[in-house]
Amino acid sequence: MNLLYKSTRDAEKTVTASQAILKGLADDGGLFVPVSIPKLPVSLGELKEMTYQEIAYTVMKEFLTDFTEEELKSCIAKAYDSKFDTEEIAPVSYTHLTLPTILLV
Numbered sequence: 001m002n003l004l005y006k007s008t009r010d011a012e013k014t015v016t017a018s019q020a021i022l023k024g025l026a027d028d029g030g031l032f033v034p035v036s037i038p039k040l041p042v043s044l045g046e047l048k049e050m051t052y053q054e055i056a057y058t059v060m061k062e063f064l065t066d067f068t069e070e071e072l073k074s075c076i077a078k079a080y081d082s083k084f085d086t087e088e089i090a091p092v093s094y095t096h097l098t099l100p101t102i103l104l105v
Contacts, residue, residue: 002065005032017064038062052089053080
């Protein structure tokens with residue numbers, strides 16, 4: 001099933017993910033948003049054990065349903081390759097947190 005996108009100004013006309021990406025903005029000037037938010041096929045615990053690339057694919061395949069697995073994985077590999085200055089693509093740093101925030105973590 002393909003997830004469709006609608007304009008924030010007119011929910012009547014829908015487009016596919018690839019059409020929304022190519023157009024950028026809807027004809028009426030609105031932003032494209034998904035008609036519905038898909039449920040992820042994995043639990044948060046399972047996501048926690050995945051690599052950044054695996055998480056990206058798991059999430060993106062639910063929103064970009066008119067792209068093939070090969071297309072998505074190729075884009076993800078090119079986006080998250082060795083261009084980063086660390087092997088961790090999105091390292092978590094706690095140095096900016098205040099004491100009350102740290103206690104909540």
